[in-house]
Amino acid sequence: MPQPIKNKAARQTTSASTIERSTRLGRIRGIDRLGVETYRGVRYAEPAQRFRAAVLATRPWRDVYDATTCKAVAVQPPISADVYGPVPEAAYAEDCLLLNIHAPKAPAPEARPVIVFIHGGSFTTGSAHCYDGTALAIGADAVVVCINYRLGLFAAFDLDWLGTERDGQGQLWLGDQITALRWVRDNIADYGGDPGRVTVIGESAGAVSVAALCAAPQAEGLVHRAVACSAGYLVLEPSRDVVAAVAKTRGKTRAQTIEYLKTATTAELTALQKRSKMLSPLPVAGTPLLPGSMEELIEARGGKAVPLIAGYATHEGLSMELMLKVASGYPQPVVTIVAHIVARHIAMHGAKGKANVKRYLRLLRKVSGGIGFGSAFSNLIWTDGFRRGAVDYAEMTTRAGSRAWVYAMDIPMRFAGRTIASSHGIDVALTFNPGDDPEATVPMFADHPNATPLARRWVAMLGHFARYGEPGDALGEWPAHEPLRRASLWVSGDRCSVKHDLEARYRREVWERLPAPAKAS
Template sequence: MTETREGVVETAQGRVRGQKTGAVWSWMGIPFAAPPVGPLRFRAPQPPRPWTGVREASRAAATAIQPGTFPAPLDGLFNQRSEDCLFLNVWSHAADGRKRPVVVWIHGGSYETGSGDGYRGHLLAEQGDIVFVSINYRLGALAFLNLRGLFDDERFDANVGLLDQVAALRWVKENIAAFGGDPERVTIAGESAGSGSVVSLMVMEAARGLFHGAIAQSAGLTLTTDWEDSLRIAQEFAGQLGVGRDTRERLWQLPASHLLRAMHATKKTRPEGFMTRPYFDGQVLPASLEEAYARPTPDVPLLIGSNLDEHRYFTVLRVPVLPLTRARLANTLMIRLGAQPADELLRLYPDDARGLTDLGSDLSFTMPSIHFSERHVRHAPVWRYRLDYPSPLFKLGAMHALDLFLLFPFPSLVSRLLLGRATPELTALQQRFQRHWLHFVREGRPGDGWPAYDLEKRQTLLFNLSDQVVSDPQGERRRAWAGRDAPVR
């Protein structure tokens, strides 16, 4: 199957017409699953419906409805939002059968906000001669609400937002060759909740064989909650709607606007924490964090890391998604680990602004990322990084999501605010970050100057205006955590 002059490509479901900008073609808003509406609300995604004629794919389609607790980086705010949101976008040099490496980007946004449309892949596709795919998936209560457990009703499926991602990967496996991509060289990549999705896919049986490399930027398995917490959230949500066991049929009948209001109301009961998100269910995911860590991950290369000052994004900008204060962070540790281990860890962090940043960053991002790395590296190659370059805006430092602005072509004004003036040194940092990232997608390793991680030296590349390789950064704190993780609440 080859590209025509009009950019028409034939997929398994029908033909799509894209558009060319510069050296790269794009095909936007391609459905990878049936619309999850009506009786398919709260159900696992179903195969996409075929169409006749040529489907225009020159603009983004609807994104997932979402409560919008904060703006994920340029999450397609101007696009229509709908329950019918299971679409993806493809960027490629040409649909010419060359079998280019493929990357599937999974957006972040706390599993509550965001879209694949905010991440335009044309520059990465052009620079790396790869095929870039960005995907939507269901969010919030329509994706990660444990109604199945609450009502003991099999008409509600578990973790359908993750199953949406699996459906997108299946579509890629079946169709990406038509766009000039190689279905046997697919790398999954994501940041924040997207990174949490990547590591979740690595422990999901349903995702086995659908990808051949992984990039996880700023998250580990602890963004997933436990069964008991998921039931509490589901109960609160149902209570906001006045729905009980005997009236649960209403959940298929209520308009999406009512569900959004219930999401907002439920969020207010958790002022510094996640609302709906993936949960350990024993079916889609393992039954617990311990079982997830015990499950063998696939033998694929992994590029993984975090930013030095992750937590500062939430405290400085007052984003109420994670615990923002030392007291709330300490409470999370105590619930998960017990009083004595929590006190031992807290002693490592001074009761000041620097200590709060380090504690929040380690709890939510750095240590879970390291712990996942150290399990995976026992049987597959791993490369670790840490972004140390500080944003000059509001003393945000190397905050959460800053790496996205090194990787993607966001509007220049936003990038300049967050990254600072485009000096030759900053431009060189962006180029190095992109070059290593693309080299990993193409070759399964990030290239020269970045040694692999192992359990002896723990070499990590620290990205800054001048990069350096350091053995076991934050080693004292890593040893103190000793594999102990506390799911974020």
């Protein structure tokens, strides 16, 4: 029987001791485990002010900063252990702008590259605390930083945009991430990291964030390499008008709603958010932080565009539907209907805009032999959206004058008690390599006998990329993606191999038959 990477946190523990380090902000106390120093809940911004942009934390600490335990996570519904694995105890709070650092203890001849991980969760759930970077830090020989950022309603409305053309909208999630990267630039050398070699890695919503950071003018110079695992496309659409959505829900005027948003308790806003997905961020371009289309912003970087690795799983939608079932508890017929509605909604990513969705769905049905409903339909939409995101971001990066590499991951996985084809989140199991850490928390298991050796090679590749800006040979030959041959690396537990123009059928019969994305006005 295939053996998955196993999460042994409930059965094994490793010896750990406290350790202290001097930094420019003062003394800090953390945990020494497996030869890695871990500092949890380090403040990268001043205490968060509701619906206001993050302010970089620069004030020294008065006493020794206790970073031995997890602190607050972003306000959200209770995190599901079935989805995220064992979750350390921590309060849900608006003041959540914290990060965790994992730094190898062994001396190094030079400052280590830095890997900043941005968690996924549809911009509504998740936490840095769900991802222990110990095994990643060891295998990549890098300083690993996992960041929290605001989610849901608290990330989707910005008081500073009131009275402007973006009234009622916001991108505090992206501003938080940029602030965290500024903190890394200013402070990571104190932990043995090189602020001139920062790689951002993200999965799902985190991968969308990675793409946004590669494009955002305010992030230029803060990110030097990028890895986007299952990235959606940031379309030129209006952000959600949170004020209007809340006003409609509560039957109040706009002025009354703004006052309510300012003064309501955290619990009241959390309860309100549970009632409407419209109160969560819709990541889009053409905003103050992303002032143009993704094509315009990335290509404007020219040769300074961030070198990129981007990829997707071969059956992205299978775990998405299981995740919905676990989170909702709905019976399967209801789950199928809701999954269909969600898939139609996210089709705007593969279609590169709402105006193209109907034609996009018609073309997809045609190329797939008429799939129009059920799990196969949901899987088709999710997979094609992430496939197109990976390829298009790679091609934007290449056109700008930098280099990009594309992968497709085909590794069976065990999720929610079932073994399914390679699906959403499989990259996380390789990146955090739980097979080499008996206290690992990542729950999405690669269900293959070669999972742990492959994870070691994957992590070694990430370390090489973080150092040198190219993936090296840990996974074998991997040519850069370019418009003529369109090389991709097929990542399998049995064998990694180079394939050319994997997306040819969808590119020719779907993508190229849609109107080009709009330009920013």
